[in-house]
Amino acid sequence: MAARNYKLNKPGGLKPGADPADIIRKFEKVYTNIFTSESSGSMYVAREIENCIREKQKFGELCILGITTGKSPVGVFRALVEIHKKENLSFRNVVVFSLDEFFPISPKEQQSRNWLIHESLLDHVDILPENIHIPDSTLPLDKVAAFCRDYEAKIEEYGGLDLLFLGTGVQGQLGFNEPGSYTNTRTRLVALGNESRQAVSSIFYGIDNVPRKAITMGLGTILKAKRIILMAWGEEKATVIKDIVEGEENSATPATCLQKHPNIEVVVDEGASQELTRVKTPWLVGTCLWPERFIRTAVLWLCRKVDKPILKLTYQDYIDNRLGQLLEATGQTYDMINIQVFNDLQHTISGWPGGKPNADDSTRPERATPYPKRVLIFSPHPDDDVISMGGTFIRLIAQGHDVHVAYQTSGNIAVLDDIVLQTLDTARECGFVDRYNEVQEIINNKKKGEAEPIELRRLKGSIRRAEAKAACRQMGLTDPSHVHFLNLPFYETGGVKKGLLTDKDIQIVVDLLREIKPHQIYAAGDLSDPHGTHRVCIEAVLAAMEVVQDEEWVKECRLWLYRGAWQEWDLDMVDMAVPLSPDEVIQKRHAIYRHLSQKDIVPFPGEDKREFWQRAEERNQNTARLYDKLGMAEYQAIEVFVRLF
Template sequence: MARLNLLEETRFEKLPVTVYPNPEIASIAVAHRIASLIKNKQQKGESAVLGLATGSTPHRVYVELIRMHKEEGLSFQNVITFNLDEYYPMQPDAEQSYVSFMYNTFFDHIDIDKNNVHIPDGTISKNEIHGYCLEYERKISALGGLDLQLLGIGRTGHIGFNEPGSAPNSGTRLVTLDDLTRRDASRNFGGKENVPTKAITMGVGTIFKAKEIILMAWNSTKADIVKKAVEGPITAEVPATYLQLSDNVEFVLDTESSSALTRFDTPWLTNDCEWNEKTIKKAVIWLAKTLKKPILKLTEEDYNNNGMAQLATEKGPVYNINIQIFNLIQHTITGWPGGKPNADDSQRPERAEPAQKRSIIFSPHPDDDVISMGGTFIRLCDQGHDVHVAYQTSGNTAVWGDDTLRFIEFARDFSKSMDLDTSVLEKVYADTRDFLKTKKPNQTDIKEILMVNELIRKGEATAGARFAGLPDKNIHFQNLPFYDRAKYAKNVSVEDDILQTMEFLQQIKPHQIFAAGDFADPHGTHKVCFNIIREALIRLRKTESWIKDCWIWLYRGAWHEFEIHEIEMAVPLSPAEAIRKRNAIFKHQSQKDTPVFPGDDSREFWVRAEQRTTETARIYDELGLAEYEAIEAFIRWKFDDEVAG
């Protein structure tokens, strides 16, 4: 198993950390450690007592253990399990219950004795909870404690459901869930209002007694809390910091969740740093932002006093470093996102030729294009490029029910005014009203609602693209099949989505592709959509010559923004262009005010877009660059980088 910096310790990290390239490799490694424990116990005729976690973090571990059971004969007959927690109240057969999760994901696929499975009971009465929790503890103690405890970590720093304020010696008990925890769970419940406010959880003290503790965390959304847990002071405000007191704990991370750790984020503060253009750029920008000084005003004293003396010595004088980095950032700025014709492009992010490019903007949802790069979209059209937009999914789950009814009512009333037969519409209207009255949280809409919602979002996307300057023939609705299949199944194939995307790319043969690189999308659609594009391009590269001259740019905006040191193309917007972008976003009326899926950000999408691009412009200004109203940022995805990765 490939591991990064396995034994490296820094003065910042207060407990052992192992970093793997990705969650798959990390999960397989953890699964094999569990399997080794089970086998060793079997050889001794003993039981293996496991503390288990739920959610997406341990899912791949369970998948690998199931594979080992089916293909390698790993038996779980000697395994006794105790789950960390359960929502309260919660019926065990509910879709959101951890009982359902554990059986559907793991227990139903192995040979474990179901009498050896223990999961907190979300149905017991409140006056029985105290005694029930004491008995849960007693069962664990009677078995000699947990041999191994698997943990995830919440963005509040909770382990199990031990939220901020939990005591280090706490036992199994009923707790109140933090608002952020409930927001993070809202997708599974069809809204935060449907998430239980309480849960039964194993306590910090119980977890701490385990002979071995493995805490796992994946993706960049966990990076900040991982840093606090690993490097921060021990505090009840971040319960995971209590693990710093254990001699039996290890954090198992992927590269994204570990990215905020000092040794990766600001390595010049830890040990000797390997200086290259990328590291130097990041370090100088970090220094300028830390000291709130323009890059060209940084001094040798600034470098020496802030952990960058090595850089000053090896690559100095520092003023030359400052000029080098200033020029690198300056060269990212362009008003010509399709390349400036008849101009020297050696210092520009895009090529000058061909002067008129065929560009495809891939939009995962019907509004990501204008929200994330609406100004650049408009600029490409204004500058005469052959721009196409491809809406990858219908977005038909993200429309409020009253909007759906309103459009059906309009169609019905219009038909009446034209003396047309409205019997079908009357039935659709009645069925829709009846369904919405009794709709359960997270229940998939009936096909009539999905169809109407798709038409609503299609109309809005068409209006937005037309406003940006596209003719109708350049507006494409892919409606990739995975999106609807995912409503009914968790693991879906995307092979037909890839083939459809390959066919579309062969039809256009673009010089430029813009794709969503904002993988913080809480629903995962952006990542799936990008993976489809990536696989289509990789396959086409083997046979299509045009693809060698096709550049792929990634945009963000709906959820996160690129860091300044990452940006490779920065497209500035004037005040008038920022208003045009806002008006393009306003065409998506169903997403206005309060969208159905706002994520962990209460701001409207147009407000997020404006504030993020304004913030990027502000940072450029503070670094000493020109002052703009707003800047849309892009990074370039390269095939060689993919192969190297």
């Protein structure tokens, strides 16, 4: 199906055409091109590669490409294959040099860069096999240094790289050039840092399986390319893009060395651009449009800048921090704006997420009627609901609403083998069917890098379903008919790499929507990873809503977005804030405890080693502290939501 462009509407910002580009980009040391989505940015990069190839073809020359792998180029590879098939772009004059490879690793392992670049691109185009150059990670250790010298020599023989397209890690890694790498380095064997190994641990089914070394082009090799395009997609790359584009050159962030390259372009989507000055604080570089929500954005930024609550901001605070244009554009005094923003933010707070019956709802985030409401909570994995909005879940049930929860994927790959054996041992000790030895044999026969056996995946899925049902009971949802397990097909590959969203996935969601006809929908609205499970799951919901958009019940339906376990909405975006009592915080914690397979040790913990309940409580308590610091009432914890429609 066609690529989707899920994003949140952020009104306001720079007034189109009001200021020259040089002024609004004045903090940017590298030319940066911002696209509305990863798919449009990827197509732009693919077209630039196509142009390079075709230009060389005109003169009968070879096009020497440097190619990265990982998540960043997924869309570029897909677009190049499409251009090759539909527009007859030949790769017979293309010579490819891959940026890096794990060491040691077999090219047949699906985690290898070699396998990925063939599977995603090279096997689908007409490139000549002798023109493919990928670091050889099957060599004996004592042969690697000579191979790296030869790799450099081959690049030089071809006259250098005509175009190198790159991604970057969250620490600014280029290839496997770790923080601290020197700019004169060449292709070499490197030791991988813990952060780099952790970043890829999911595709290796745990950090213990990630190689500790890699072969990578050096920063010096990269900087000698004639042209470089650096790509970054999603909010998780926003901070490092800010450093690369606007920061100081710093070996702790290797990609900042690109600032010295004479022909470098950074290509990002809106998520990855959000920390850039012209996006985050555009009033510092140009003339802005000032709709109400954007005024809130500016005022909350000012509160953080001067460390004051909203109602203590002064005229001088506005003038000293480049917000005089806000006063001029709106024609309001500073104190009028303070009161406007204070009331706007205060009205987001509601202890009645489903709406308060028989109450004036003119300033409340949710309607009083109908009551009770049919509520449908979508959870990408079997624990995102309770981790991200467990307190609101509890509150909706306690206040009498008809609550359903739909777990979009099985989450089966996030269960360790030991947990399966422990569960089967428990069943055996309880006198039920003994399958322990049978399953132990299946586990022992698993092959590294291959999809897990279907029998094992079914068991792991069963464990996660039982945990989800236990958590629902803890929150007060006792009707099993209100707990839905969708098992969307895109997820069920048996490996970390998932399939594409298809009409089959969307139809499953459509059928559930038509069955329940909800007045409220809650869904995970994460924007970080364009190819991550959460992102695909929200796109499934939105695609399903497009299918049913003309049905009568949709007119009474509102869609609220929560965020996953990793980050929270910024307060300038929040439409509803649900305060939690100390007892509700504890009840939410106990519900998270029911997900026993995700406690203590999980396959994909990310950089945060804390358990999910700890992350959730810290995040909710921090949100409450932010409201308090801005001058609102003090609460134990707060869960926040953005209304999409």
